[in-house]
Amino acid sequence: MDLKPNCNSPVLTDQIPVNKPTLGMSSSLTPYSPPSATFPSGLYLTIPRRKPLSGKLDEAHTCGWLDAMKSSSPPCKRLVKDKSFDSILEEDGSNASYCTWLSKYPSALTSFEQITNYAKGKQIALFLDYDGTLSPIVDNPDRAFMSSAMRTAVKNVAKHFPTAIISGRSRDKVYGFVGLSELYYAGSHGMDIVGPVRGSDWVINHPNSIRSTNEQGKEVSLFQPASEFLPMIDEVFRSLIKNTRDIKGAKVENNKFCVSVHYRLVDEKSWPVIAQRVTNILDNYPRLRLTYGRKVLEIRPIIEWDKGKAVEFLLESLELNDRDDVLPIYVGDDRTDEDAFKVLREGNKGYGILVSSVPKETKAHYSLRDPFEVLQFLKSLVRFKKSEMVMHQSINICSSMSILNDK
Numbered sequence: 001m002d003l004k005p006n007c008n009s010p011v012l013t014d015q016i017p018v019n020k021p022t023l024g025m026s027s028s029l030t031p032y033s034p035p036s037a038t039f040p041s042g043l044y045l046t047i048p049r050r051k052p053l054s055g056k057l058d059e060a061h062t063c064g065w066l067d068a069m070k071s072s073s074p075p076c077k078r079l080v081k082d083k084s085f086d087s088i089l090e091e092d093g094s095n096a097s098y099c100t101w102l103s104k105y106p107s108a109l110t111s112f113e114q115i116t117n118y119a120k121g122k123q124i125a126l127f128l129d130y131d132g133t134l135s136p137i138v139d140n141p142d143r144a145f146m147s148s149a150m151r152t153a154v155k156n157v158a159k160h161f162p163t164a165i166i167s168g169r170s171r172d173k174v175y176g177f178v179g180l181s182e183l184y185y186a187g188s189h190g191m192d193i194v195g196p197v198r199g200s201d202w203v204i205n206h207p208n209s210i211r212s213t214n215e216q217g218k219e220v221s222l223f224q225p226a227s228e229f230l231p232m233i234d235e236v237f238r239s240l241i242k243n244t245r246d247i248k249g250a251k252v253e254n255n256k257f258c259v260s261v262h263y264r265l266v267d268e269k270s271w272p273v274i275a276q277r278v279t280n281i282l283d284n285y286p287r288l289r290l291t292y293g294r295k296v297l298e299i300r301p302i303i304e305w306d307k308g309k310a311v312e313f314l315l316e317s318l319e320l321n322d323r324d325d326v327l328p329i330y331v332g333d334d335r336t337d338e339d340a341f342k343v344l345r346e347g348n349k350g351y352g353i354l355v356s357s358v359p360k361e362t363k364a365h366y367s368l369r370d371p372f373e374v375l376q377f378l379k380s381l382v383r384f385k386k387s388e389m390v391m392h393q394s395i396n397i398c399s400s401m402s403i404l405n406d407k
Ligand SMILES: O=P(O)(O)OC[C@H]1O[C@H](O[C@H]2O[C@H](CO)[C@@H](O)[C@H](O)[C@H]2O)[C@H](O)[C@@H](O)[C@@H]1O
Pocket: 129, 130, 131, 132, 136, 137, 138, 139, 140, 141, 144, 166, 167, 168, 169, 253, 255, 260, 262, 264, 293, 294, 295, 296, 298, 334, 336
């Protein structure tokens, strides 16, 4: 995983690689651009960068990323090979740790009543990550299909609640996997959003917003705050392909406004090589930064934009932002989802739900173990909504009858 085991605690903690303080910096360290900020300059993170060391191996620099890459594996895997992480957890008593962790981040299923009590009379807005949340993590990123049961569940929640998918993938690719036109989609970690043609002046008149039409010919608003980076990202993508071609198992994925370098299928012995090649290339691109996810290094523009900003942007577009009668819920499994959890927690806006079967430090409020539990949660939301509708209908019938009786 993206989070590093802490020797003294069973909880995996977020670790920014050493020797590279300028990269992978949490956007939380930079203030949110006020609505009046002009883009693109208002969107840039001012990240001081090291000068590239021409032609030299920069070991310390690469080692930081190598540590991060290693930490994205289950902590015990290096000790006990060829066992599933869950069975390892049971063996070393960490299941108890998971239970302790659950008391801080309760299951959204067992706490469902608490969630819906708070949601009563409110409009729920649902934000869903894709990989590891709606689809299980698999070796080949091109085959990360969601089940038809999950598709049906997402389709059903979208009938009752505005629903958006926010993914690190390119928007087209994630749309290809999900295939539901009734949702909103944000690809490239929120740097490519298709939303409704409404919202505040800030959203509508934003210099990075344009009117467009979607696959169904419907008018939509397209927000791409990193559009000027497209040629650069393309160049880096090609360079990464060329420079990792000889590393067995390495896979470079073009996510339009960011690039993923996968090392899930790369022998651990070659991880230093991957880390070195990627950081060497990035040294030539001071306007790009490196972050990491689940056995993946992610290269993206240094703009101050992430999944948290995407949630705020979509809420604003849906005219649901900063309203007491709205409850946003974000479900995600990865480090990049923490930006969205943070926005919801710090703004006291709604609930973050972390999908994880191991204890992790998180800004989420609740947890779910895996995509199967996500499916149960989505189904429960639909049942809750239907029961609320039935209750309202009964109340309406009763009051109409009492009006008639009065007459
Ligand atoms: O924001 P997300 O939708 O969670 O996207 C994050 C990355 O997800 C994908 O990679 C992850 O899932 C793959 C398929 O299960 C797995 O093979 C890989 O190891 C995971 O890191 C996607 O391929 C990446 O481009 C996204 O950045």
